[in-house]
Amino acid sequence: MKQHFIIKNNSKRLLLFFAGWGMDETPFLQIRPTDTDWMVCYDYRSLEFDTDLLQEYSEIRLIAWSMGVWVASQLMKQYPSLPISHSIAINGTPYPIHETKGIEPAIFEGTLQGLTEQTLQKFQRRMCGSAAEYKVFQTVAPQRPADELKEELAAIQQQYLSLPPSDFVWQKAIIGKNDCIFLPDNQRLAWKNKVDILEYSEAAHYQQELFESIILQTQ
Numbered sequence: 001m002k003q004h005f006i007i008k009n010n011s012k013r014l015l016l017f018f019a020g021w022g023m024d025e026t027p028f029l030q031i032r033p034t035d036t037d038w039m040v041c042y043d044y045r046s047l048e049f050d051t052d053l054l055q056e057y058s059e060i061r062l063i064a065w066s067m068g069v070w071v072a073s074q075l076m077k078q079y080p081s082l083p084i085s086h087s088i089a090i091n092g093t094p095y096p097i098h099e100t101k102g103i104e105p106a107i108f109e110g111t112l113q114g115l116t117e118q119t120l121q122k123f124q125r126r127m128c129g130s131a132a133e134y135k136v137f138q139t140v141a142p143q144r145p146a147d148e149l150k151e152e153l154a155a156i157q158q159q160y161l162s163l164p165p166s167d168f169v170w171q172k173a174i175i176g177k178n179d180c181i182f183l184p185d186n187q188r189l190a191w192k193n194k195v196d197i198l199e200y201s202e203a204a205h206y207q208q209e210l211f212e213s214i215i216l217q218t219q
Contacts, residue, residue, distance in 0.1 A: 004041075005039050011036045012057055013035070013060075013061070014037045015039070016054075017063045019042040019068050021066065021152060022152065023142050024144055026142050026143055027137070027141070031211065045152045046155070047074060047159060060084050062088070063214060063215060069090075069170075070092065070156075074166050088174065088214060089174070090211070091174065091176045093190035096156070127181055127206045129180065129203075129206075136208070137208075171195070173191045174199045174200070175199070176210070177200055180204065180205060
């Protein structure tokens with residue numbers, strides 16, 4: 001897994017953000033928390049994680065989006081002693097490849113097998129929900145080639161199918177009513193009786209304003 005500090009303010013508090021599949025730090029560079037250190041995790045071809053990077057923090061506020069929700073769930077299960085004070089899942093579930101609680105297996109497989117630069121652009125357009133939002137996203141799009149993202153998607157599939165479910169309990173889940181990737185009904189089923197607070201947003205799967213508001217409110 002690639003980890004990247006965007007802001008280091010010599011704080012004892014950390015905002016730890018797990019991005020979705022296919023991401024790097026580029027879409028999140030404009031988010032500028034001021035009173036906390038800020039770390040973005042991405043590239044899930046491996047789930048290896050260097051927790052030594054977290055040892056200096058007395059408080060960690062966890063936010064995960066999309067496929068990052070499953071990744072964070074798995075890692076938090078492995079490291080239960082981390083000082084997590086807040087945990088928020090956005091437009092994702094602990095069951096990323098699932099008929100009723102995640103992305104349908106046939107759709108996931110079709111995305112994986114058919115992934116090219118052209119189909120990646122179509123995916124990102126659906127992810128953004130509108131032509132206007134997609135145009136904005138293109139100005140901050142991740143700088144990773146499609147063949148690398150195909151490797152990442154295949155690794156996620158293999159790891160999801162081989163690893164047992166996590167029992168990590170999230171405090172809050174936010175469901176975008178206009179999400180065309182993790183369908184809202186599937187998110188609702190996944191989180192039923194499994195999260196303390198369930199909130200709804202009008203957002204599509206990816207929405208910069210939603211990330212900014214949640215991240216900056218959580219710092």
